[in-house]
Amino acid sequence: MVSGKDWADATMQFDKLDFMLLAELCTNARRSHVELSERVGLSTTACARRLKSLEDSVIAGYHASLDLKQLGLGTTVVVRISLESQSEEALEAFEKAVIESPSVVRCFLMSGSDDYLVTVIARDIEDFERIHKTQLSRLPKVSRIQSSFALREVVNRIAPPAAFQQWRAPRRP
Amino acid sequence: MVSGKDWADATMQFDKLDFMLLAELCTNARRSHVELSERVGLSTTACARRLKSLEDSVIAGYHASLDLKQLGLGTTVVVRISLESQSEEALEAFEKAVIESPSVVRCFLMSGSDDYLVTVIARDIEDFERIHKTQLSRLPKVSRIQSSFALREVVNRIAPPAAFQQWRAPRRP
DNA sequence: TTTCTTTGGGAACTCCAATCCGCATCGACC
DNA sequence: GGTCGATGCGGATTGGAGTTCCCAAAGAAA
Known part of the structure; x- marks a missing residue:
């Protein structure tokens, strides 16, 4: 640099x-x-x-991006998950399981107090309860799960517009 | 139903x-x-x-999905934003501004205490500071901004695998 | 059985994408 | 200034893809 x-x-x-x-x-x-x-x-x-x-x-x-509502998957839930331990084994085991979870679309390892931020797609609130029971609570080494429902999607882009707005001199002047 | x-x-x-x-x-x-x-x-x-x-x-x-790291955009920040008021005008003004923000890739209106969950893409931490100053803090009617950095992306899918795993009887038996 | 509907498959036509070639421009160097 | 190589654009050709007919087969209903 x-x-x-x-x-x-x-x-x-x-x-x-x-x-x-x-x-x-x-x-x-x-x-x-x-x-x-x-x-x-x-x-x-x-x-x-x-x-x-x-x-x-x-x-x-x-x-291809799908209209998930038309597939009956209209509910987005953002889940904050803390682990019992931050050891390498705990993180690895958790991540391996999250990748296998069929309702998860996104998962970030985060700084701050919450260890992971997981986005889950469900049919509805009852379906999320099922996912919570059968998928989330079975993830290994979890100490706390905190869920927030998305009421509405305001923005959803592949890439930020800023990514396209700076360039070097053209190849041919 | x-x-x-x-x-x-x-x-x-x-x-x-x-x-x-x-x-x-x-x-x-x-x-x-x-x-x-x-x-x-x-x-x-x-x-x-x-x-x-x-x-x-x-x-x-x-x-098309881009390798944002190769474009120099390797930092994902999840920002929780609360508004001063939950009036319709406040929400509308805020959302209009968020859509215009060139560094925002996702924004959900949330249930619970945090009003909006916004995902921002930045070049690095210093760049996020700039975005925070020039874009986020200028959003209208904001009362609190709380940022968490994503240390690593564990899962990032277009659709949940669960979406493809249930179907009705075949059209031709 | 007859008929209608639905869905899959084949053939022909049109159009697109990949490749090769030649041309123009820029910079380095003699 | 002249030459060479590198880089990037554009035209023409050809193999392949997408689209549009049409027909066949299997159920469903009369």
């Missing part, structure tokens, strides 16, 4: 066109090369070339 | 093949019809037909 700005190294390899492509793909991953090229003002060939290099570096994958 | 199981109505319209397709698309949204048909054991035509009907109903969209 020279300047104290590591991230500059990371983002400097991309220019405005790359970020335009990334933004397009984040909102609609199934756009054809033709559509993409029209939107960013490039030929389909150049577009495909950039796309490939982005896929080799910064694009982790392409995913 | 007859039986107390609303969700049965919602999920009953899909069978095992549909859920197999959905699971495939959630892990890789760019699979061709050929690949999909091979994986679920259908012809490409039948596959495409089911796909179209799924896109018209339960598939909300296709998104």
Whole structure:
């Protein structure tokens, strides 16, 4: 680290066109090369070339997002979980079990007093009670579980808009 | 509601093949019809037909997911925000501003003592300080902000595996 | 049985994506 | 200034994918 700005190294390899492509793909991953090229003002060939290099570096994958309400899964619950011990074995055992839990969509190891922040998707409140009993309370080494229900989803984005808003000089001046 | 199981109505319209397709698309949204048909054991035509009907109903969209660390955005912060008032105007003003905040990726209106749970993506801790000053503390009607840093991401899924694991009788017995 | 409905499969057509090639621009170096 | 290599764009071609017909098979209802 020279300047104290590591991230500059990371983002400097991309220019405005790359970020335009990334933004397009984040909102609609199934756009054809033709559509993409029209939107960013490039030929389909150049577009495909950039796309490939982005896929080799910064694009982790392409995913379909589902309307979970239509699948009967309309309830999001955020669960704060503290463990009895913070030993490596305890963390490892807990995490292994969380990954296996079929109702969990997100789990972060957190700083502060709560050890883990887990997001659970349930059909409804009664279904969450079942999940709590059959999945959460059976997680190993848990000392405290604290659940909060999400009443409404205000924002849900793949990436922050800020990610697309800084770029180095264009490749061609 | 007859039986107390609303969700049965919602999920009953899909069978095992549909859920197999959905699971495939959630892990890789760019699979061709050929690949999909091979994986679920259908012809490409039948596959495409089911796909179209799924896109018209339960598939909300296709998104590229980015390796945010490679973009220099390696820090996830979960922020609990309480408002001065719970009036409709306060909520509305706050939400409008949150949606505009370029570093926010998720925001839920919560039950319990904390009004909103907001997930922020930052470059690093110093960058979060900047975001805190320039974005979070400027949100309207905020009374308390409490931040927790995510030390590690343990699970991050588009949909819970449980969503794919129950289906009605196959369309063709 | 006849008919209608639903779903799967095949063939043809259209269009897209991947690749090869040539061209333009920039920088380094002699 | 001239040359060489590196980098990036664009055009044309070809193999493959997606789409759209049409028909077949299996139940359900009359």
